[in-house]
Amino acid sequence: MRGFKDVPRAVWLLSPGVFVNAVSSFTFVFVFVYLTGPRGLSVTEAGLITGIGGIGLVAGNFTGGGFGDRHGHRRVLLIASAVAGGALVLLPALPTAALYAALPPAQYAIGAIRSANAALVAVMVPEGARRQSFAVVRCVSNGGFTLGAPLGALIATGLSYDWLFVADGIGTLVFALWTARVVPASGAANTPAAAPDGGLGRGVWGELRARPAVLVLLAAILVVDVIYRQQYSTFPVHLAHHGLDTGVYGLIIAVNGAVILLLELPAALALRTRPPLRVIGVGLLLVGAGYGALLLGTGIGPAVAMMMLLSLGEILYKTPATAYVADQAPPHAIGLYQSLYAGVSASGVVLGGPLGGALYAAAPGLLWPLCAVLAAGAGGAVLWMSVREAQGPRELRPAGEALADREPAAAPASGPAEDPARHDPRPAHETGSRPRAVAG
Template sequence: MGMVRGVPRTVRLLALGAFLNAVVSFTFVYLFVYLVGPRGLSVTQAGVISGVGGIGLVAGNFTGGWFGDRFGHRRALLTGACVSGAVLVVLPALPVAALYAVLPVAQYAAGVVRAANAALVAVSVPEGGSRRQSFALFRFAANGGFAVGPPLGALVATHFSYDWLFVADGLGTLLFALYAARILPARGSAHAVPAHDPDAPGLWRELRARPAVLVLLAAIVVVDTVYRQQYSTLPVFLADQAPGHAQGRFQSLYAGASISGQVLAPPLGAALYAAAPGLLWPVCALLAAAAGVAVLAARRLPGPGERARVAGKGPHAETGSPERAPAG
C-alpha cells in the first residue's frame, strides 16, 4: 500500500468520504434523461436546464476556493454539502419552472464541496510532505466511487424511479456532511480561517506570471465541453436507439461504459508515462481521433429497420414474393 504510506489520517478519512459521496452522486449522469423522460421536456428545454445547472457547477468550482480561503475550508464544505443535499431531496417534488433556479443552486453548492475537498487535502499535508500521494489517494477514492455510482443509479432508476435517484443522492450528500463534520476538527491550524495578507498578489497577477497555466485551462475547457456530451446528449441518443423493452439495459450499458475509463486510465496511463513520458499525450490524441473516426464510420452501418430491408432483398426479392398474388 505504497499510495497510503505517509498520507495523513485526515486525508485518508477524506478519501473514504469522497468515495462514499461519489457512490451516490449519480444524478449528474441521468439528469438529461430524467428531464426528457419523466419530466416530459423537449430536448431543447432539457438542454437549457442542464446548461443552467452546469453554469452553477462551474461557478461553484471557480469560487469555492475563495469561500474556503476567507471563511475556512471545513465550513465551506459543510455548508455546500448541506445545501446541495437538501435541494436534491426535494427536487423531484418541484415544478419544472422552479428547476431553472433550484438546480443551479444545488450544482453551485456541489462545486463548492469539490473545491473545498481538494483544498482540505492540500492544507492537511505539510508543504514538502506526501502531497502527491495524498492527492493520488483522494482521486483514486473519488474515481472508484464514480465507477460504482452510475451502474447503481441505473438499478435504482430501473427498479424504482428516477425521482429516487435525486432523493438517494441528496440523502447521501447529507450523510457525507455529517461524516465530514465528525472527522474534521472544528478547530485546528489545518482547517482554520487563514490569515488575510493585504500585500499578497491578486489571482490574475499570479496567473499572468504563469501563462502556461492559462493555456492549459483554456484547453481543458475545450476538451471538457466535448467530454460532457456523454452526460447530456448521449443518454438521449441511447433513449432513441433502444427498443422499448430494453431501455433500462441500454442505459445500464451506457453507465458502465461511461465510467470504464476510471478503471482503465490510471494503470494504462501510468504504465505509458513510466515507459515514455513524451508519448502519453500524443497517444491520447490519436486514440481520441480514432474513436471519433469510428463513430463517424458507424453511421453507415444499417439500423434494425434497414437490416430487415436488406435481409428481404434475397432471392425472393428478385423473383417476387412466394405469397399468392391478389386476384385481378
C-alpha cells in the first residue's frame, strides 16, 4: 500500500524475526497448566510462581528501553533475547524448586525484549511514519500469536510440555540472530544518546512534567489495560456462570485476532494524519463500550459485540499511543519513554486478574459497569488533552523547552547494511495486547 512507503526497509527486515518470535511465544498460555500438571505443583504454588514471573515481566517492560538509552537499543535487545532464549531452553531440565529462581529472570528478560524492541523501532523511524511502522510490527506479531497458540497445543499434546519451552527459547534466539543480521551495529540503534547537558537531563519526572499530555496518556493506559485484560480472567468465568463453555470462549477470543489482522493496517493507513490523542481517546471509549455491551444480556450476541468493540478499541489506541509516546520523547530518552509506555500497557497482566477477580467475587454485577465507566473516564481525559493540544501545543510545554526535541531527523537508510537509525521514536502486538508481544 502506498501509505506504507514511509516505513523504513529496516522495519520490514525486522518483521520476519518478530513473526518467528511471536509464533514460538506460546509458553505463557500453557505455563500454569505445565506447573500444575507435569510439574505437580498445587494451584497455590503455581499461582505464586506465575505471579512473581508476571512482576518480572512488567519490570522488564519498565526498564528495557531505559537501558537502551544508556547502552544502545540493539545491544540491549540482543542481550535480553539471549538471556530469555537460553533460560527457556534450559528451564525444563531444572528441578522444580529452581523454577522459583529461574522463571522470574526469564520473564524479566522477555519484558525487556518488548520495550527494547519498541525503542529500536522508534529510533529507526522518522516522526510521521511511526504509526504505520508500529502497526506493521504489531500486525506481524499478532499474526504470529494467532498461529502460535494452536501450534503450542499440538506440541504439548503430541510431544510434551517441555518441548514448548525449548521451542520458545529457540524462537527467541533466532529472533536475536535475525536482529543482529538486519540491524547494523553502528548508528543510533546501538549508540547511547546523551542528554542535552551531557548528563541525565532533568530526570524522569522533570521530562514528564514538561509533557503533561504524556502523563495523562500513561495514566489512562494503565487504567484501561487492567480493564482490557478482564477478557482473559473474569470474562471466561462470567461466560461459564451463564452456561457458555470454554469452546464458546475460544471462538469469541478468536474474533479479536481476526478483527486485528483484518483491520490493523488499513486503520493505521486511514488514520495516519488524524490527531493521535483524538484517535486514542476514541479507542479507549470503545473499550468501555465493549464492557458496557455485557449489560445488554448474557448470551453469545452481547459477548461477541463486546469482543468486536474491544478489538476496534485496541486497534485505535494501541498503535497510535505507542507512536505518540515515541514522538513526544526527547532524543536522549526515547527508550525510557517506550519503557514507561510498555510497562503501563502490560501492568494489567499482574493487576487485572487479582483486582477483577476480587470485585467479581464480591459483587459480580458491579464489575462490567465499573469497567465501562473507568474506560470512558480514561478516554474522556485523553480527548480533553487532545483539545488542549489543538488549542496550542506550547501551553502543554514549558516556554524554555528546546525546539530541537521536536525536530524530526533524517529518514533512515534504505538498505540493511547502512545505518537505518535516527537520533530523534513500537510492538508490545500486546504486542501489546498479549504478554509476549514484542512491539507494544
